[in-house]
Amino acid sequence: MKPHLLTDEHLMFRDAFRRFVETEIAPHHAQWEKEGIVPRELWRKAGAAGFLCMDVAEAFGGMGEKDFRYNTLISEELVRAGASGPGFAVHTDMVAPYISQYGTEAQKQRWLPGLVSGEIIAAIAMSEPNTGSDVAGVQTTAVRHPNHYLVNGQKTFISNGILNDLVIVAAKTNPDAGAHGVSLIIVERGMDGYERGRNLEKIGMHAQDTAELYFRDVRVPVENLLGAENMGFIYLMQRLPQERLTIAVSAIAAAEAALELTIRYCQERTAFGRPIGKFQNSRFTLAEMKTEIEIGRTFIDHCILLHNKGELSVEQAAMAKWWTTDLQGRVIDQCLQLHGGYGYMLEYPIAKAYIDSRAQRIYGGTNEIMKEIIGRSMGF
Helix, strand or coil: CHHHCCHHHHHHHHHHHHHHHHHHCCCCCHHHHHHHCCCCHHHHHHHHCCCCCCCCCHHHHHCCCCCCHHHHHHHHHHHCCCCCCCHHHHHHHHHHHHHHCCCHHHHHHHHHHHHHHHCCCEEEEEEECCCCCHHCCCEEEECCCCEEEEEEEEEEEEECCCCCCCEEEEEEEECCCHHHHEEEEEEECCCCCCEEEEECCCCCCCCCCEEEEEEEEECCCCCCECCCCCCCHHHHHCCCCCHHHHHHHHHHHHHHHHHHHHHHHHHHHHEEEEEEHHHHHHHHHHHHHHHHHHHHHHHHHHHHHHHHCCCCCCHHHHHHHHHHHHHHHHHHHHHHHHHHHHHHCCCCCCCCHHHHHHHHHHHCCCCCHHHHHHHHCCCC
């Protein structure tokens, strides 16, 4: 965020997390990329330092900070370091708020302290092999019995898929009711029939564990129903704007970081006896990127402040996610081009930024779906 929109407390929090990234994440991230996963110990360290689930109430171990600027600073600092492995955003921005908002007092007491401390790692499972952005079309079922649900189905592309201790599963509790038959069921590590599949091999974001999940006659206590039965689709629609804003925040931060890298490169790299930034094509390209990034940053900061007031609309979140992730892709591609052959070498950060950025236009709802949401809000 722009510094003038941050208080002294925000700046202190940012500086503390930046030091955490520099000491606990950056020196090890390349190894985690090779291993395809980050260690559980990182989550516990982040929790102990107060960097997980900042908006959880103090009664459950959190900071009680209902201020999305703190979440924003976490995302921005991870992007700044090229640290795409830690799935903190899924855990903090996406899963914990479901439990805080829709959970019973007993559920909050049971799970929130562990989420805050990092002892419990969380995931959310919506996408299926045959169902991506169409949440209403999920085929995973949860059949109600007197004291439990019997969950059957498969999920895929699940972030924190290997590490998770609990996963919020979107499942059909009334298969004949379409969107109005979806419920959210919390499945926990160790439940019979809950299995993790492959840690999927992706183009980028190699340190982020992304897995297939299988549910075969998993007996889940009725106490693990989140909120009311058959209200899951409504809950998802209420929470998705924050997920999309989180993606937009990381997108604009990634564009800013790529531009900063490229400006330095264009100042240092010479061709025909002068820095390549002195050539008109380079200057014009850099000028265009800087302008578009400034426009994007202004819009995203505005969205963050709206979200803090509870005024960010579904279509504004869709606009933010679509436009900034498209911008991220364009900017990083142009930055790589300005690096020339070196941009294609993985030892240069711009190459990693290029391969990590592609997923941004897909997850959280594809950008085509974002345009559909915006179009429908216009009455079409």
